Each structure stands twice: as C-alpha cells, then as structure tokens.
Amino acid sequence: MTAAAELMDYDEVISKFDPVLGLEVHVELSTATKMFCGCPVTFGGEPNTQVCPTCLGLPGALPVVNANAVASAIRIGLALNCEIAEWCRFARKNYFYPDMPKNFQTSQYDEPIAFNGWLDVELEDGTVVRVDIERAHMEEDTGKSLHVGGATGRIHGAEHSLLDYNRAGVPLIEIVTKPITGTGARAPEVARAYVTALRDLLRALDVSDVRMDQGSLRCDANVSLMAKDASEFGTRTETKNVNSLRSVERAVRFEMTRQAAVLQAGGRIVQETRHFDESTGSTSSGRAKETSEDYRYFPEPDLVPIAPSREWVEELRQTLPEMPSVRRKRIQAEWNLTDLELRDLLNVGAVDLIAATVDAGASPGEARAWWVSQLAQEANSRGVELADLPITPKQVAEVIKMVASGQLTNKLARSAVEGVLAGEGEPAEVVEKRNLKVVSDESALTAAVDEALAAQPDVLEKIRSGKVAAAGAIVGAVMKATKGQADAKRVRELILERANA
Amino acid sequence: MPTISRDEVAHLARLARLAVTEQELDKFAGQLDIILQSVAQVTEVAADDVPPTSHAVPLTNVFRDDVVRPGLTQQQALSGAPAAEDGRFRVPRILGEEQ
Amino acid sequence: MSELTRLTAAELAAKIQAKEVSAVEVAQAHLDRIADVDPAVHAFLHVSAESALAQARAVDEDVAAGNQPASPLAGVPLALKDVVTMQGAPTTCGSKMLEGWHPPYDATITTKMLEAGIVILGKTNMDEFAMGSSTENSAYGPTRNPWDLDRIPGGSGGGSSAALAAFEAPLAIGTDTGGSIRQPGAVTGTVGVKPTYGGVSRYGLVAFSSSLDQAGPCARTVMDAALLHEVIGGHDPLDATSIDEPVPAVVQAVREGSIGDLRGLKIGVVKEFSGDGYEPGVMVSFNEAVERLRSLGAEIVEVSCPHFKYALSAYYLIAPSECSSNLARFDAMRYGIRVGDNGERSAEEVMSLTRDAGFGPEVKRRIMIGTYALSSGYYDAYYGSAQKVRTLIKRDFEAAYEKADVLVSPTTPTTAFPLGERTDNPMAMYLADLCTIPASLAGHPAMSVPSRLSGVDGLPVGLQIMAPALQETRMYRVAAAYEVARNEADGGPLINRVPELEVAR
Numbered sequence A: 001m002t003a004a005a006e007l008m009d010y011d012e013v014i015s016k017f018d019p020v021l022g023l024e025v026h027v028e029l030s031t032a033t034k035m036f037c038g039c040p041v042t043f044g045g046e047p048n049t050q051v052c053p054t055c056l057g058l059p060g061a062l063p064v065v066n067a068n069a070v071a072s073a074i075r076i077g078l079a080l081n082c083e084i085a086e087w088c089r090f091a092r093k094n095y096f097y098p099d100m101p102k103n104f105q106t107s108q109y110d111e112p113i114a115f116n117g118w119l120d121v122e123l124e125d126g127t128v129v130r131v132d133i134e135r136a137h138m139e140e141d142t143g144k145s146l147h148v149g150g151a152t153g154r155i156h157g158a159e160h161s162l163l164d165y166n167r168a169g170v171p172l173i174e175i176v177t178k179p180i181t182g183t184g185a186r187a188p189e190v191a192r193a194y195v196t197a198l199r200d201l202l203r204a205l206d207v208s209d210v211r212m213d214q215g216s217l218r219c220d221a222n223v224s225l226m227a228k229d230a231s232e233f234g235t236r237t238e239t240k241n242v243n244s245l246r247s248v249e250r251a252v253r254f255e256m257t258r259q260a261a262v263l264q265a266g267g268r269i270v271q272e273t274r275h276f277d278e279s280t281g282s283t284s285s286g287r288a289k290e291t292s293e294d295y296r297y298f299p300e301p302d303l304v305p306i307a308p309s310r311e312w313v314e315e316l317r318q319t320l321p322e323m324p325s326v327r328r329k330r331i332q333a334e335w336n337l338t339d340l341e342l343r344d345l346l347n348v349g350a351v352d353l354i355a356a357t358v359d360a361g362a363s364p365g366e367a368r369a370w371w372v373s374q375l376a377q378e379a380n381s382r383g384v385e386l387a388d389l390p391i392t393p394k395q396v397a398e399v400i401k402m403v404a405s406g407q408l409t410n411k412l413a414r415s416a417v418e419g420v421l422a423g424e425g426e427p428a429e430v431v432e433k434r435n436l437k438v439v440s441d442e443s444a445l446t447a448a449v450d451e452a453l454a455a456q457p458d459v460l461e462k463i464r465s466g467k468v469a470a471a472g473a474i475v476g477a478v479m480k481a482t483k484g485q486a487d488a489k490r491v492r493e494l495i496l497e498r499a500n501a
Numbered sequence B: 001m002p003t004i005s006r007d008e009v010a011h012l013a014r015l016a017r018l019a020v021t022e023q024e025l026d027k028f029a030g031q032l033d034i035i036l037q038s039v040a041q042v043t044e045v046a047a048d049d050v051p052p053t054s055h056a057v058p059l060t061n062v063f064r065d066d067v068v069r070p071g072l073t074q075q076q077a078l079s080g081a082p083a084a085e086d087g088r089f090r091v092p093r094i095l096g097e098e099q
Numbered sequence C: 001m002s003e004l005t006r007l008t009a010a011e012l013a014a015k016i017q018a019k020e021v022s023a024v025e026v027a028q029a030h031l032d033r034i035a036d037v038d039p040a041v042h043a044f045l046h047v048s049a050e051s052a053l054a055q056a057r058a059v060d061e062d063v064a065a066g067n068q069p070a071s072p073l074a075g076v077p078l079a080l081k082d083v084v085t086m087q088g089a090p091t092t093c094g095s096k097m098l099e100g101w102h103p104p105y106d107a108t109i110t111t112k113m114l115e116a117g118i119v120i121l122g123k124t125n126m127d128e129f130a131m132g133s134s135t136e137n138s139a140y141g142p143t144r145n146p147w148d149l150d151r152i153p154g155g156s157g158g159g160s161s162a163a164l165a166a167f168e169a170p171l172a173i174g175t176d177t178g179g180s181i182r183q184p185g186a187v188t189g190t191v192g193v194k195p196t197y198g199g200v201s202r203y204g205l206v207a208f209s210s211s212l213d214q215a216g217p218c219a220r221t222v223m224d225a226a227l228l229h230e231v232i233g234g235h236d237p238l239d240a241t242s243i244d245e246p247v248p249a250v251v252q253a254v255r256e257g258s259i260g261d262l263r264g265l266k267i268g269v270v271k272e273f274s275g276d277g278y279e280p281g282v283m284v285s286f287n288e289a290v291e292r293l294r295s296l297g298a299e300i301v302e303v304s305c306p307h308f309k310y311a312l313s314a315y316y317l318i319a320p321s322e323c324s325s326n327l328a329r330f331d332a333m334r335y336g337i338r339v340g341d342n343g344e345r346s347a348e349e350v351m352s353l354t355r356d357a358g359f360g361p362e363v364k365r366r367i368m369i370g371t372y373a374l375s376s377g378y379y380d381a382y383y384g385s386a387q388k389v390r391t392l393i394k395r396d397f398e399a400a401y402e403k404a405d406v407l408v409s410p411t412t413p414t415t416a417f418p419l420g421e422r423t424d425n426p427m428a429m430y431l432a433d434l435c436t437i438p439a440s441l442a443g444h445p446a447m448s449v450p451s452r453l454s455g456v457d458g459l460p461v462g463l464q465i466m467a468p469a470l471q472e473t474r475m476y477r478v479a480a481a482y483e484v485a486r487n488e489a490d491g492g493p494l495i496n497r498v499p500e501l502e503v504a505r
C-alpha cells in the first residue's frame, strides 16, 4: 500500500478541472428464485443450503432464465425511460475467481435488454439534473467469500478463504449511466442524489429490497477529471465497495481531490479499480493487474435469445407505479406541505416511507410523526439511512393502527417499534413477547384509580370541587401503577367517574 | 493470420490458468500454429453480409416460472469439495481483487 | 459367451416380458461378459454391478406382478458414456480432473432411462471431456476396437461403441459434438444416432461445446437405436435449448423402412464428401450402399454443398472456444482433484497447477485455441467468422434439402486406424470428423449405419444418413430399409462377423 495520497483543496479542484462521473449500480432483484435456477434468494440462510447443480456450477448442469427477472428488468428499463431491446442475448464474461462457480458470469454484453434512458434527479435545493442511462442489463451475482486468518479479515493477509454460494446466481440488474458532465462542484452531490433517486424508483417498482447495507444495492463510481481547456475525458478510476449513500458522495469527492493532486503534480491517472474505506473516507488502489483483463465475451450457448414482444412490454408498462417524483408532487398537495417541509422530509429520505406507510393504512400525520421523530433519530444514531432501518412502512402502519384502536398507548407503541428494530419480529409478535398490551381490564383499572384517589385525598377533594385539571396527578399515579400499560384517556374518564361517584 | 509465438502461448496459458511447463510451451506453440493457420481459412468466406449463427435451433424466449425448486443439501453441495469447513468450501488464500 | 449377449435389445425386452428369461439373468450375462472381455477391450471405466442388478430385479418384480412394462426396453442393459451424470457412480469424463467425483444429481436422460426400466451397467470410456476421435485421449488408457484390438474404436465415444461390438451391452448412450457417436459407430460396425440439436436434453451431460453437444442412442440395430431414441428424447424444462415438440416417431419409421421400399424418396449424395483422403475401401463400400438404396426404389441425386469444406475449420474454432469457457469451472475449488495446496500457495496458483496436472494435452490444446479465438482482437476473425461459416453451412443444407429428402455420405473417410498412429498429429486426428461435422454445425440429425466391410482391410465402414432438423423419421426409415437389404444380401448382420475375443478367465 502506498502512503496517504496528496489531496487538492476542493475549491481549487473545481477551478482547474471539470469532473466526469459514471455510475454503475448493481441491484439484486427480490424474485422468489435465482436468475437461472429454482433456488431461493432469501438473505441469511445457512451457508450452501440455497444451491443446486446449476448455481454451484456442477458439471452438466444448465441454466434456464427466470421469467420474473426478465419482467423486472423490463419494468426497470421502462421506469428509466429506456428502449427495450426487440431481441437480445446473454453472453459469458470469462474470468477466473473462486466466488464464481463457473468461472464465467452469465451476463449481457453488447445486447442489453434496456438502453438509452434517463432519470431526473432532484438536488437538495430543488435543482433537477437529468442523468442519461446507457443501459440496464441482466446478470447473476457471485458467491461470498469469508477470509480467514490475517489481521483484518480482509482479503489481504488471509490464510485461506471459505466460500458460500447461496448468493451465487441471484438475479442482478446492472444499471450504467452515460458520462455525467457539467456538474462542476456539485458532482459528489449529484452522484448521491442519483443513487438515492434510483433507489427510490426501484423501491416504488417493488423489484428489490434496495438495501445498501446488505448489498442488495451496490454502487461503483467512475470518476475522471478534465482540465478546463481539455476536449477529451481524462483517465478514470472505478471505486468499488461504496456501501451507503453518504459513501457515494464521499468517494466521488475524495477521488476528485486525489486525482487533481496527481495531475497537478504532473502525474498520470492509472485506470484502475479503487477500494473505498468507510472509516477514513479515502480510496486505495486495488492490486495492480499484470495484464488488462480480457473477458472473452461470447453469446451464451446454453440460453436462447430473448425477444420480448411489444405486447408484453406494453403490459409491463401498465404495471408501473406512480413515479416517485410525480408522487412527491401529489403528496405535497395532499399533505399540504410547504416546499421547505417537503424538502426536509426528502432530505431525511422520509417521503416515500411516509407515503408507503399511508398506503398501508396510517394517517399522513401519524405516519409523518413516526418517521421524522423516533425513526429518524434511530437512523441517525445507527448511522444508516432511514430506509435502511430494519422496519418497513407496513410495520409502522401496523403499530399506528394498534394505537388508533386503543390496543397500544403511544409509549407502548414506541416499545413495539424498538422491538421490531431489534429484530424481535412483526409488531404483533413484539407486543406479545414484550407484553405490551394496554391494561383494558376495567375492574383492575378501577381498583387502581380508587387506590390512587384514596392515597391523595386532597386531590380528590379538588376534583370534586370542579378543579378537573387536578386529575393529572392521579393519572400519573395510575399509569405508574400499571407500568404505563393503561390507556391514559380511559384512566382520566374513570377518575372523574369515581371521584364524583 | 499471424503465427503464434511462444510468448503468446504462455499468455494464453496464463489466461486459461494452465501452469504449462517450458517443454509443453514449445510443443504447444508449434501445434497451435499449425491448427490456427489451418482453421484461419474461415475468414475466406466470412463476408460482412453473412449473419453469424450462435444457436443451432431458432428458439427464443425460453423461460422458467419463478418458483422454488428443491436443490441440494449442504452435505450434497460439499460432497465433492477438496476441502470444506463450517459448511463452506475451503480454498487457498485468494490474491486477486473481486471483479 | 451367453447367447443372451448376442440378442438385440428388442429381443431381450420381449423375452423378459414373456418370462422366458429374467432381467437379472440378462444383466448378469452382460456383467459376466464384461468381466470376460473388458480387460482386453477396456470399454468401461466403471461397472455398477450392484445397482444394475437391483434395477433388473425391480423390472422382474414388475413382470411378476403383471404390470405393464415401463417401456419397450424394460430390463435391457445399457452402457452409459461417462460424460453423463448418474448418482451412485463416478463421473470422470475420461479425465484425471474428475477422478472420483460422484455427482449429486442425475442427468435428465439418466432419469428417463431408469424410469423406462433400462438397466445401466456402468460408465464407458471416452476421450477426455469428449475431445478426440480415438478414445486415446482418455486419462484412463485407450479402449480397443473389438474388430482389431490394435485399432481405435473411434472417439470420443469409443467405450460405448466398443461395448456394443464386444457384446458387453446391447445398448449404449453416446454424445456427439462433431461426430463422437457416428464415427465410433462407423469404425465398430454399429449404429449411432445424433438427434436434432435440442431433441434430447443436455441437462447432466458434462458440456464440451454447448451449441453442438447432443446425446444419442447407440445400438447394434437400427430398431434398437430407435427404441432408445424414444426413451431419451423429448422436451426438458431444465434445458433451455430443448425443443418443446413430441419425439419423432422413429420406431414407427423403422417399421415402415423395414418393408424395404424407398420409392418416392430422394437421396442426395454430397459431392464434396469424396476425393483426397477418402480410402478406396470406404468409397467402394459407400458406393455399393448408394446402389443398394437405388435398388430399393430411392431416387439418387447429386447435391453440392460448397461451404462444407470450411466446416472442419469452423468446428475447430467454435468447439474449442466454447470448451475453453465450459471447462473453466474445473478449478480445484468445489469438486474434482486439487493439486499443490500446501497452505502457502494462493488459490490462483493451485488452480493453475491443478488444471495443468488434471487436463491432458488435447484438452489443454483446445482450451488454448479457444482462449485465443475468443480474445479481443481475434474474436471477429476467428469465432465471429466461424459462426458465419455456420450460417453458410446451414444455407448449403437448405439448398440440398430442396433437392433431396435425406443426404448420404461415408461417415468417416477411413476405417479404424491403428492405436497411436495419429496421437502426435492433431490435424490428422481432426480429419476423422470431416463428414460428420457439417450436420453438427447445422444442428441436424444424422446417423451412421454399418455398410459393407472395407474390401481393403476387412474393417467396418459407416454409411452416414443426414436429415433436416426434426426429420429423424426420414433417416431412420432409410437406415432400416438399408439394414434389412444389406443383411439379406450378406446373409446376416455384419456385427456377427466381429472376431471372437479372448476371454480373460
């Protein structure tokens, strides 16, 4: 490893160079089965239990294309305003790597299923940048390696590796932008906004979990710099392992300042893969390759061409949901939000989550309150995106419904949400396990109220004399006695009833 | 067509992950050269207007329903492994980067 | 030798159903024969005696219970080429690389055969990963031709063809990429059929060249081949290149052909399959066969396929290219042998050392040719051009089938050559597939039936019959008519003239 890179001051970078971005995003589809075999794609299974002869690359096994994955690919293409190929093929990308069972990846090469599209991306201040999409193509994921020995658990210095092929063959869509130019100082922000917009779009399409932390959405950032007077793009680097939206922004910014320093010093940018380090926010050079990779692509002979009929494409177009950008405008009107309020919600990544929570049956006000308060704090303290919290809008709506029906108090509801976040299961299970049910046994409540009134005769007197506000002290005592598991409203009613009885 | 050099054979062997010996290199260089020169005659008739045939039968759109099928057990999956550990395939340390 | 081993598959099945003989007796007779002659022939890499007898017992139980036979071949033994997976037995593909590998799954055709009550005797020898024309490329030693033990039995399916000619099995499975069913059939005086590409599932057939590989039936008679064809053929949802059509009615076609009347049928003789390199003994046998077809009422026409001369070149680019990719998976990580893992070496080094030790020279040669042909800068000239030649060959066939219903040629330009004669000369070896490759590239069905022995060396010669895609019935009909006529003229099946083999015990 080389010593820490020299960096140029960011403002100076912008005064001397124009950044050019290219973003490659890999999305794992949430189909039931893998791209080419009937193995399940669920996350987190025991190693090598979601495998078959095909995805294990056993001699003699053959692939067959998952129809649902093709449908998802076409829907993604349509949502990205792409043309859908009339005819395309899979190809083999040949290279040796132990996590790839066949030592070739079945992918698409010069005939992607979707191409020539665009996605409008809104920045924090409301500026809209149109990002052109080069292509979206289908391929398969690799297995996972665990590096054993050595200090870091990383690949370097490991003594041996252990391979799990459960992920091998999971359907991936690779979405590649055309070079993004003209963004100037805002390049890192555009990169982040693009990945955010893409993630929201994919979530709206319901084709993927889009969890960057679990790797179901992965971004590679290509960055190059052009001198102000140059007419051609500079040499680019490709930064991998960018595992969060924040990292996308940081990685692009770091590469810009690093490359500028190299160029300024009269150096040359090496076309290479770089590795992003979350902890330092810097990128480091991957192992230098002896020779440039030659993937020896050729049409996959085991799979026949795909020629989606125009009827099918139109049918799939009909299934597209309201696009997130359109939805936001509608929601702003429906929820009566100012531009600023909407932007605040957007900035914490809450709009689509709130909308989805509303779609699942919650009121907009309640949904908003949950996502921007407790959940936003939780995301913040965990250092993850709101959307990456292990709770779904459906689950939040579930909790809100329980409060509305009097099954939970707000306090109990917070505990229920904590339980879901802690992986204790669905809200109903958490309520069960944590014993969060509101005490609705009237006789028990009445007894508690009577006891509290008896303990504070002066308060009782005040209530009787018409000072109803004094009941608050009794409510507090009853809530304490029932460990908060009583409905405060009902307690107040009971106090008034009993006091005047 | 260019004749194939010993260095090129060595490069091919590296690409194909074949640790061929020096002796083999010489032998293969000669044989590959003869074969490749002989098969190069395909270029004589491969005119621009001839479409390539990648598949023998003209099928398209062969798909599978997105339905889970039983696969292998972990034991079956690992049954042929030269080495296994903790339900995983054990392999020597990996030098290259992931692609 | 037990007379049971001389019978055809159809005869054996009938006797088993009639309870004249049990399936176990039939299986045992063949296992005994293998024990007797295989030390000399070496057709088998693995004999599954126990499971074969268990399968035979199940058939006998069915017969005893008065159940309908599972298929017209219930109880008939078969030799399975070692490139097809079957649980409970090793699959090595004739390679050291897979020594001791027990596949955890069955090929679709294995499943179909077991369900049909076919008794699988074991796995047969082959050129490593099906690359070769002589079975000398097996890591486990060559198979010998029962007609002359110093000669090759053809390849890559020499184990299957030799097992038939040595009466070790009445049926066998072969796989044909450029001729590996037909050429071994020709040089051993047996019948070998390559079905239409997509006609028989490739699931569980270890891939050599995916766009060309096709499994097919091997037998001593045309009828037996047809019976097996109907068992293994048909659509398989696990193979995306499998054709979703009913299996051609080839058994019926054989019955029709056996009447010996080919009037109304046009048979094309491909002009380009003659001349330099074709042995006189082969050409005499072939011309005699054509005359016999004419005498059965067929109209003989000459057709020209000008691009066939490029077929061999195209094949030796396409097949190695695909194989370089297909064989990449043999990397010592998940299955097969591992060489050089001393705890110090990297995965990359262990892969390279294993592949160098595990693959034989022909496999390495082809992997390197394919790697070269696919590499950037050469792709268009090599792989791209070869695929264009494939188009031109398909067009030649289309034009020829305008003029003729089926095409015929010698199956191979020479009779069985002596072991060792071509091992150091790959180009000479490749010529063995000169006549079989065009149909492979087009994906068309083609078969070899024995024509008369060569007058020069007394060895078998094959008549190749080719037909358009999915028109297997045409070629079976011609083959059956020809077989009946030749048997009549020669006073019995040619296979009866295989010399007696020395018995080991």
Ligand SMILES: [Mg+2]
Residues within 6 Å of the ligand: A107, A139, A174
């Ligand atoms: Mg990719």
Ligand SMILES: [Zn+2]
Residues within 6 Å of the ligand: A034, A037, A038, A039, A050, A051, A052, A053, A054, A055, A056, A169, B071
């Ligand atoms: Zn699988």
